[in-house]
Amino acid sequence: MVNEKDLTSKIRELLSARSAESSICPSDVARAAxxxxxxxxxxxxREAAxxxxxxxxxxxxxxxxxxxxxxxxGPIRIRWAR
Known part of the structure; x- marks a missing residue:
């Protein structure tokens, strides 16, 4: 079972793999998990975000x-805080 800690880690992992200005879709995180x-x-x-x-x-x-x-x-994107 995937928990919130796993999802938070996956959000960080996916954001870290992209440029600092890039964002990710929640579905990217869900599919990776x-x-x-x-x-x-x-x-x-979305709750983890x-x-x-x-x-x-x-x-x-x-x-x-x-x-x-x-x-x-509706659709959202997640990015590092600026």
Missing amino acids: APENWRPLMEPV RRMVADGEVQITQGGEVVDPESAR
Whole structure:
């Protein structure tokens, strides 16, 4: 079973593998964590990202603009905090 700590680590791993300005999609994290059964992980990935936002580690964006993770609806991206 994939837990939040695993997902947080996977977010860090995927962001670290890209340029500092790049972002990732929650589905990238879910697919990396559980390639055969990633869809159930979509909300847990978003929750892990929200906690990382609260810690000041990452930002959640929509259309390239930083958004409040609690009110964001629809597709989001995750990037290192700037």
